[in-house]
Amino acid sequence: xxxxxxxxxxxxxxxxxxxxxxxxxxxxxxxxxxxxxxxxxxxxxxxxxxxxxxxxxxxxxxxxxxxxxxxxxxxxxxxxxxxxxxxxxxxxxxxxxxxxxxxxxxxxxxxxxxxxxxxxxxxxxxxxxxxxxxxxxxxxxxxxxxxxxxxxxxxxxxxxxxxxxxxxxxxxxxxxxxxxxxxxxxxxxxxxxxxxxxxxxxxxxxxxxxxxxxxxxxxxxxxxxxxxxxxxxxxxxxxxxxxxxxxxxxxxxxxxxxxxxxxxxxxxxxxx
Amino acid sequence: xxxxxxxxxxxxxxxxxxxxxxxxxxxxxxxxxxxxxxxxxxxxxxxxxxxxxxxxxxxxxxxxxxxxxxxxxxxxxxxxxxxxxxxxxxxxxxxxxxxxxxxxxxxxxxxxxxxxxxxxxxxxxxxxxxxxxxxxxxxxxxxxxxxxxxxxxxxxxxxxxxxxxxxxxxxxxxxxxxxxxxxxxxxxxxxxxxxxxxxxxxxxxxxxxxxxxxxxxxxxxxxxxxxxxxxxxxxxxxxxxxxxxxxxxxxxxxxxxxxxxxxxxxxxxxxx
Numbered sequence: 340x341x342x343x344x345x346x347x348x349x350x351x352x353x354x355x356x357x358x359x360x361x362x363x364x365x366x367x368x369x370x371x372x373x374x375x376x377x378x379x380x381x382x383x384x385x386x387x388x389x390x391x392x393x394x395x396x397x398x399x400x401x402x403x404x405x406x407x408x409x410x411x412x413x414x415x416x417x418x419x420x421x422x423x424x425x426x427x428x429x430x431x432x433x434x435x436x437x438x439x440x441x442x443x444x445x446x447x448x449x450x451x452x453x454x455x456x457x458x459x460x461x462x463x464x465x466x467x468x469x470x471x472x473x474x475x476x477x478x479x480x481x482x483x484x485x486x487x488x489x490x491x492x493x494x495x496x497x498x499x500x501x502x503x504x505x506x507x508x509x510x511x512x513x514x515x516x517x518x519x520x521x522x523x524x525x526x527x528x529x530x531x532x533x534x535x536x537x538x539x540x541x542x543x544x545x546x547x548x549x550x551x552x553x554x555x556x557x558x559x560x561x562x563x564x565x566x567x568x569x570x571x572x573x574x575x576x577x578x579x580x581x582x583x584x585x586x587x588x589x590x591x592x593x594x595x596x597x598x599x600x601x602x603x604x605x606x607x608x609x610x611x
Numbered sequence: 612x613x614x615x616x617x618x619x620x621x622x623x624x625x626x627x628x629x630x631x632x633x634x635x636x637x638x639x640x641x642x643x644x645x646x647x648x649x650x651x652x653x654x655x656x657x658x659x660x661x662x663x664x665x666x667x668x669x670x671x672x673x674x675x676x677x678x679x680x681x682x683x684x685x686x687x688x689x690x691x692x693x694x695x696x697x698x699x700x701x702x703x704x705x706x707x708x709x710x711x712x713x714x715x716x717x718x719x720x721x722x723x724x725x726x727x728x729x730x731x732x733x734x735x736x737x738x739x740x741x742x743x744x745x746x747x748x749x750x751x752x753x754x755x756x757x758x759x760x761x762x763x764x765x766x767x768x769x770x771x772x773x774x775x776x777x778x779x780x781x782x783x784x785x786x787x788x789x790x791x792x793x794x795x796x797x798x799x800x801x802x803x804x805x806x807x808x809x810x811x812x813x814x815x816x817x818x819x820x821x822x823x824x825x826x827x828x829x830x831x832x833x834x835x836x837x838x839x840x841x842x843x844x845x846x847x848x849x850x851x852x853x854x855x856x857x858x859x860x861x862x863x864x865x866x867x868x869x870x871x872x873x874x875x876x877x878x879x880x881x882x883x
Contacts, residue, residue, distance in 0.1 A: 342688060342697060343720040349701045350684070354716035362681060362716070362733070369683040369718050369731065376722045409634060411641040412622070413685065413729040416614060425614060429621045444626035444634070446641050447729075448615040450648045457685040457719075457729035459641065461634070 357471050358399040358530055359462065366405035366462040366469060370396045374453035377564075382497045385424045387510055389431020392456040394512045395533070397439050398566040401516045402531040404470045404523035405462035409444045410436060412458055415451030432456070439516070467523060470570070474528035475544045479571040481594040482580070484515045487536060487555070491562030512566035518587040519568060522580045529570035535563040540594075543569060548600030552593050571597065629743050630671040630802055631734065638677035638734040638741060642668045646725035649836075654769045657696045659782055661703020664728040666784045667805070669711050670838040673788045674803040676742045676795035677734035681716045682708060684730055687723030704728070711788070739795060742842070746800035747816045751843040753866045754852070756787045759808060759827070763834035784838035790859040791840060794852045801842035807835040812866075815841060820872030824865050843869065 347355060354360040359368035372392035374380060383391065393410075400407040412432065416425060436443055441460070475481075493509030496502070503509060523529070528543050537560040540549065572580050577593075584591035619627060626632040631640035644664035646652060655663065665682075672679040684704065688697060708715055713732070747753075765781030768774070775781060791801070800815050809832040812821065844852050849865075856863035 342694065345694060346686060346697065346701055346720050349698065350705060350715045352714060360716035367683055367717060369685055371685045371687060371719045371721045371729065373687060373721050373723050411639055411731050413641055413643045414618060415643060415645060415727060422614065422617060425618065426621065429618055433622060442624060443622045444632035445639060447643045448618050449643045449645050451645050451727065452724050455687060455723065455727055457643065459683050459731035
């Protein structure tokens with residue numbers, strides 16, 4: 340949202356501005372997942388809502404190369420929500436948390452007019468430094484994992500009253516945790532693509548321009564909630580990262596090269 | 612809310628069930644503060660909303676005898692909210708955080724239909740063990756700080772269209788952090804009174820009965836969001852705790868004594 344930058348400005352300090360805040364060996368991150376902003380109730384099952392709420396949160400930890408371990412769960416529950424629905428929602432959160440080795444250690448439940456899932460994730464850096472959004476340098480290659488556009492495509496289908504499969508990236512983002520774990524040491528900077536490439540690319544290379552090697556469609560530029568990794572690597576480490584991608588069966592795209600100049604803006608993602 | 616216990620049951624583990632979760636020397640806690648559940652927009656100024664959201668969160672850390680240091684802030688903002696209002700709200704959060712030595716290190720801002728403030732607090736135990744809700748034993752004295760009833764009285768006035776002063780406990784809870792810091796070593800167990808004495812007393816002495824030394828009115832029993840400390844102390848440490856209370860200028864009440872038997876339930880607090 341537009342007002343977000345104003346709010347960030349009020350609280351500005353050295354911890355703020357990355358996917359997570361680093362306190363010693365700990366990385367802390369938080370994402371809210373709210374009905375009518377991120378999803379409508381009919382679009383995803385209760386389980387899928389819980390699952391996506393957890394995945395988008397874990398994505399921040401992955402992008403920093405931190406291992407998520409604990410979570411605090413804030414739940415806003417409309418009073419007309421049935422117990423069976425709440426149970427499924429919580430199962431989606433719990434199942435996904437357990438899959439990634441995360442324990443829900445506390446939280447709060449309140450009445451609210453819309454389903455509100457507020458997760459805080461406590462992650463740990465594992466014998467390595469965090470990968471932040473800063474660090475890109477002239478000559479670095481800008482890469483991203485997987486394919487872009489699927490999330491916005493799914494959203495558009497849903498907005499037009501259509502149905503999407505449970506494999507649609509809008510329903511089930513794919514985390515690149517294994518690839519990140521093995522490639523982080525070669526990365527100069529990284530983040531997850533949550534607001535869309537157009538919004539997120541300037542966050543890692545605002546001081547430079549990118550010479551594009553790849554044609555990116557408008558759909559790919561604007562699609563948010565992709566949760567693919569966007570990162571920079573120096574040319575002499577490219578082969579190593581490509582090998583890791585192959586080993587982890589992750590598609591690797593070279594978006595372009597960092598050159599002198601200023602990045603153009605390509606549009607801004609907003610939730611529906 | 613009634614559904615809260617069902618949700619807690621799904622996630623049950625050793626970390627859950629206290630004011631905060633203890634991970635090594637760290638205590639993690641989370642409280643949500645939501646429009647139309649905890650407050651109406653006209654009742655509190657934007658600054659006061661931010662202030663109370665932070666205070667009720669810090670209260671959990673105080674009750675565990677942990678020093679709050681960092682916070683993650685999740686903000687749900689209705690689209691019709693003016694920038695000046697959001698600024699005041701954030702100032703209330705920031706001012707209160709700074710007063711208690713807490714830094715906002717990250718978070719998330721989203722659009723929502725109601726003002727939603729979701730805070731996660733990271734606190735640290737200072738050369739001492741946490742004070743949990745467990746530990747009461749036969750013969751212990753059950754005590755609480757301050758006066759009860761003011762919060763519900765304020766809420767009732769507001770519900771009847773009246774006005775309350777900024778000193779009303781409904782607007783500005785009083786944290787007993789200094790008293791807690793000096794008295795924690797004498798306490799067998801402690802918690803903050805957030806759901807009302809009637810709901811909260813059984814949480815620290817569910818296995819026992821309390822022989823009451825003090826008459827408690829219905830208003831005092833049911834008033835939630837008091838954020839006074841409820842704790843147990845062995846009789847031979849009472850004088851020490853009383854001395855600390857005197858030194859910190861905190862009123863100390865001896866509610867009763869823990870005896871054999873089962874506690875009766877005195878009613879349940881719900882938000883308005």
